[in-house]
Amino acid sequence: MKSEPFTRRTFAAILGASVPAAVVAQQGIPNPNTSLQPAMRQGTIAEVPPFGETIEFTRKDVALKAQPFPMTQVRLLPSIFKDAEEANRAYMQRLPAERLSRNFLLNAGLPSSAKALGGWETDSSGRDGELRGHFTGHYLSAAAFLYASTGDKEAKDKGDQMVDDLAKAQTKLGAGGYLSAFPIEWFDRLDKRVRVWAPFYTIHKIMAGMFDMYQIGGNKQALQVLEGMSNWADQWTASKAEPHMQDILNTEFGGMGETLYNLAAATGNDKWAKAGDRFSKKAFFNPLALHRDELRGLHTNTHIPQVIAAARRYEISGDSRFYDVADFFYQTVTTGRTYVTGGTSNGEGWLTQPRLLARELKLSTATAECCCSYNMLKLTRHLYSWSPDPRYFDYYERTMLNHRIGTIQPKTGHTQYYLSLTPGAWRTWGTDDQSFWCCTGSGVEEYSKLNDSIYWHDQQGLFVNLFIPSELNWQEKGIKLRQETKFPEQAGTALTVTADKPVQMAMRLRIPGWLESAPTVKLNGKALDATAAPGSYLTLSRTWKTGDRVEMELPMQLHMEAMPDDPKTQAILYGPLVLAGDLGAEGLNDRMVNGPEGPYVNRARIDVPSFHNAGEPASWIKQTGPLAFRTSGQARDVSLAPLYTILDKRYSVYWQVS
Ligand SMILES: [Zn+2]
Numbered sequence: 101m102k103s104e105p106f107t108r109r110t111f112a113a114i115l116g117a118s119v120p121a122a123v124v125a126q127q128g129i130p131n132p133n134t135s136l137q138p139a140m141r142q143g144t145i146a147e148v149p150p151f152g153e154t155i156e157f158t159r160k161d162v163a164l165k166a167q168p169f170p171m172t173q174v175r176l177l178p179s180i181f182k183d184a185e186e187a188n189r190a191y192m193q194r195l196p197a198e199r200l201s202r203n204f205l206l207n208a209g210l211p212s213s214a215k216a217l218g219g220w221e222t223d224s225s226g227r228d229g230e231l232r233g234h235f236t237g238h239y240l241s242a243a244a245f246l247y248a249s250t251g252d253k254e255a256k257d258k259g260d261q262m263v264d265d266l267a268k269a270q271t272k273l274g275a276g277g278y279l280s281a282f283p284i285e286w287f288d289r290l291d292k293r294v295r296v297w298a299p300f301y302t303i304h305k306i307m308a309g310m311f312d313m314y315q316i317g318g319n320k321q322a323l324q325v326l327e328g329m330s331n332w333a334d335q336w337t338a339s340k341a342e343p344h345m346q347d348i349l350n351t352e353f354g355g356m357g358e359t360l361y362n363l364a365a366a367t368g369n370d371k372w373a374k375a376g377d378r379f380s381k382k383a384f385f386n387p388l389a390l391h392r393d394e395l396r397g398l399h400t401n402t403h404i405p406q407v408i409a410a411a412r413r414y415e416i417s418g419d420s421r422f423y424d425v426a427d428f429f430y431q432t433v434t435t436g437r438t439y440v441t442g443g444t445s446n447g448e449g450w451l452t453q454p455r456l457l458a459r460e461l462k463l464s465t466a467t468a469e470c471c472c473s474y475n476m477l478k479l480t481r482h483l484y485s486w487s488p489d490p491r492y493f494d495y496y497e498r499t500m501l502n503h504r505i506g507t508i509q510p511k512t513g514h515t516q517y518y519l520s521l522t523p524g525a526w527r528t529w530g531t532d533d534q535s536f537w538c539c540t541g542s543g544v545e546e547y548s549k550l551n552d553s554i555y556w557h558d559q560q561g562l563f564v565n566l567f568i569p570s571e572l573n574w575q576e577k578g579i580k581l582r583q584e585t586k587f588p589e590q591a592g593t594a595l596t597v598t599a600d601k602p603v604q605m606a607m608r609l610r611i612p613g614w615l616e617s618a619p620t621v622k623l624n625g626k627a628l629d630a631t632a633a634p635g636s637y638l639t640l641s642r643t644w645k646t647g648d649r650v651e652m653e654l655p656m657q658l659h660m661e662a663m664p665d666d667p668k669t670q671a672i673l674y675g676p677l678v679l680a681g682d683l684g685a686e687g688l689n690d691r692m693v694n695g696p697e698g699p700y701v702n703r704a705r706i707d708v709p710s711f712h713n714a715g716e717p718a719s720w721i722k723q724t725g726p727l728a729f730r731t732s733g734q735a736r737d738v739s740l741a742p743l744y745t746i747l748d749k750r751y752s753v754y755w756q757v758s
Contacts, residue, residue, distance in 0.1 A: 129363065140431045149386040152419040153342065154322055155372045157365070160418040166488035166556045166563060168481065169572060171248035171316070174551040177569035177584070177710075179637055180744070181550045184508050187341065188547035189246060189255070190240070191513025194532060197258045201265035202234045203281035206500065208269035218534035221468035223281070230297035233281030233306060233539075236262065238541030240309025244317035244588060245548035253594055259313050263322045266306070269378060270325055277332035279306060279325065280629050286353035297352075303333065303664065304354030304405075305541065314530035314663060323366075334375040349381040349484055352402040357409030364588065365416050380413075381406060389424040393432040393454050400445035401538065404475035411482035423486070424434050433476065434495050440661050440671040440753065441678050442499025443468025443519055444476065465522040465701040470515065470539035473503045481553060488556065491635050492566040493674075494613040495554065500566070501588060502678040506744030509732065515543035518698040523708040523752040526688055528696045537697060555581070561605030563637070567593045567654065572662065579603050579644065588677055588742070589726050591655050597648040608637040614676050622651040658717040658729075660757070670757045672729075680743040683708065683750035693748070709736040 154707030176182040198214035203223050205212040215224065221236075222229040225228040246252050247597045262709075270279040278284050279305060305327050313322035333356065337345060360376030363369075384403060387394040395403070404685050407429045414422035436454030439461075445649040447464035478501060485494040514529040519541045519643065530540050555572045556563040560573070567587040575581050578600035585593035593609075611619060613635035619626050621638060624647075633639035640650065656675025663669040672679045711734050712718045721729050721740065729740040743753060 101162040107477060113647075116593075117189050137431060137435055138483070140365035140489065141427050143347065149382070150389040150424070151380065151382040151385050155377045155380055156575070157370060157371065157377055157417060159370055159373070159416060161365075162415050162418050162681055162752055164415070164485040166485050166558050168478075168485075168552055169555050169557060169574070171245060171552050172547060173267045173575065175250070175571045175573075176551050176552060177571060177582075178421075179586070181507055181568050182501060184505060185249070185508050185514040185550055186549045187510045187514075188242075188544060189250070189252065191532070192242060192255065192544055192548075193248065195239070197261045197265070199533070200239055201262050201269075201573065203232050204236065204266050204269040204279070207281050207283065208272040209267060210272055217534035218537060218541075219531070220538075221536040224670040226742070229298060230282070230286070230299075230578060231302050232700040234302040235305075235536045235539070236266075236300070237307070237539045238361070238544055239306030240306075241312040242544035242548040244312040246313075248316050248405060249548055249551050254649075256317055259317055260319055260324075261322075262375070263310065263313055263319050263325060266310075266428075267325050270328055274328075274332060275333075276324075276328040279303075280333075287588045290348060291340070292345065300333075300351070300353035300356050302354075303329065304356045305331075307359045308355065311359055311366075315362070315366060326359075326363060327367075327724065329374065330360060330372055333360070334371065337375060337378040338611045338745070340378075341635050344380055346382060349379065349448045350472055352399065353379060355405035355409055356409040361409065361412040365412075373413075376409065384411065385421075385425050388428050389421050390715070391424070391427075391428045393436065394395050395432070395450045396453055397449065399449050401448065401469055401471045401475065404479065408475060408479050408482065411479060415484075426479065426483060430476075430479060433672050436664070438495075439468060439521055440673070441468060441521065441729075442476075442495060442504040443473050443503045443521070445469045458663035461521060461669075465520050465525065466518045466698045468503065468545075470503070470507050470517060470519065473499050473541040474539075474542040475483075476506075476544075477553075488558070488563060488693055489614055490563075490565065490637050493553075493610055496637070497566060497612065498678075500550075501676055502743050504546055506747070508543065509747065513547075514694075515540055515547075520699050520701060522699075522701045523698050523754060524683060524706045524750050525624060525752075526685075526693065526750045527701050527747060528692070529694050531695055539653070554583070559657040561607055561641075563608045563610070564595065565610050570744065578605050579605075587654065588656075590704050591651045591675070592651065594652075595650045597644045597645055598646050599648075602643045602645045604642070606639050607644070608639050608640040609650070609652070610639055611636055611674065612654065614656075614673075615654065616657055619653045619655070621653075624649055632725045643728040658721055660713075660717055663753070663754070668756055669754050671753050672721065673731070674727070674742075677742045678753055679728070679740040680746050680753050681709075681740055681755070682746055683738070684750060685749045688748075688750070706750065708755075709734065709753050710758065714758045 118480055187656045199217055202212040202214040223234050239568050240259055243255045247256035270276055286296050286299045290299050307326055310322040310326035313319040357376040357379040360372045364373035385683040411426040432454055433444055437450055446460045447466045447468055451463050452460050480492050480496050503519055507519055509529050517537045554566040554568050554570050567585055571582045580598040587593055611632045611634055615634040618631040618633055660670045660674050720733055722732050724730050727742050731737045
């Protein structure tokens, strides 16, 4: 593992070695897609850093303008999304609870005869094991999500057993406070600024797992464990002088703030929010609140969870500084630091100024870490709930279809670390029990909650945001909605209502920003006169009754998207789908595919064809099947398919087009 060219451990080295000075100087290149972006708040116009010496917490809940339905009320129907959910569920089933609890019990001096895990969960000395326990935390969250999403009782029972095991370890270890699979002395190293990987990152995963097991899984013991851990974290951080604590925050600490704010919201105890505030890294927040992108040089997935914490902080306090942090961060990352797939990060960081993605792509083959997409989607949900603008879901959908579907193997449930966008790259997969990367952890969470953002609601009615076959059961209104579609293979969707009694409400259909014109929408077989522009909602306000059926066409067109800093580097899309070129499996073997964190593209480069653009894409890219295409008239023609379908071959997403 240590010889690998890129991991989160070598991020700083990649950054230091690879940023030419000229790259840093360029700024201000417009992004062609900003018209698709939701509006950003004006923000704070001030030169004074908004986050000063002390941050005072006062509880004031912000009324959300849209809320997602609980996962218990939405079920997936057969689809590529359901396949991903099932593959992940089967993987989770293969991991015994005893193995996931083992290192916690041993760390507390309690017996365990379970077989040790490998990868980043190893208990052997050395850096690989320094995050051990992190995956167990992710697993607890995923078990709660899966139970809510599918009713899977086995997942819930396993989560309950793990909570009980970990509670025993907590009692023995720290009298009901500190809980970890590694010794508490590692926090002394953190305090003394002696090299240690990321102890609070790991503690956060366990705390978040306990929170989800309580909040979503209904396990009260998990709340006790979490309060004990939070008490310990509160005391540990309260004992540090503010400048020293700010220095400690230079070591990755996950979403500590988010979980403490969640706990404050769930219990009504402001003490936890005040502890959460100690995890506000001011040097990071201040430029964002002032609408300045100073992200170059930062480790991507260290910082997205801090912005999610800021978003949560705004929701429970109304403090607009935190709103500005989240709002501006989302805008600058999605418009200036995100590839066509929705993914962000290069060698785990942001290596240049914004909108220099062609340059960034050359700096690293380890693009688009999966955790980053997971966390950006989480952040998007917060922003959407404050301002339900359908354009947030253009980003959400693109990331789901092109990054998250496809980074899980439908046969094994194994997931990816990076989705490399280097031309000629291939997918690499984790293993059952010898990987446990950060992205293995966020992966089991992601694919347990694919139903959580399809439908949202407010006082007036519901929003249909994603075209995923599913059934919504809105018990409070006595209404069910069944969405049937083979989207994206089918260019349309249909929604059928079942109502206990007629219900007056608004149904708002997302009209995707990628449509070229307003679509035809039918109600009970009749085309409606009313329609809405791409990037908006079509609102259908009426009294709904059983059998009412809405059909919407979603015609897709071929289009090209160029890199903001290089018009010749282009990707080909069909509607929201990124089309990738199938470049065959030349030179790939099992060792290169299964196990490595990312593909060693530089060691196994192949020639990738370039294209001559003879006008409109449809004039030189021919459709050969429902979602199959082939270039024509090029020096070397290539077959194209949605990126999510190319699982075991080399591919290219970006092309040189002259
Ligand atoms: Zn990751």
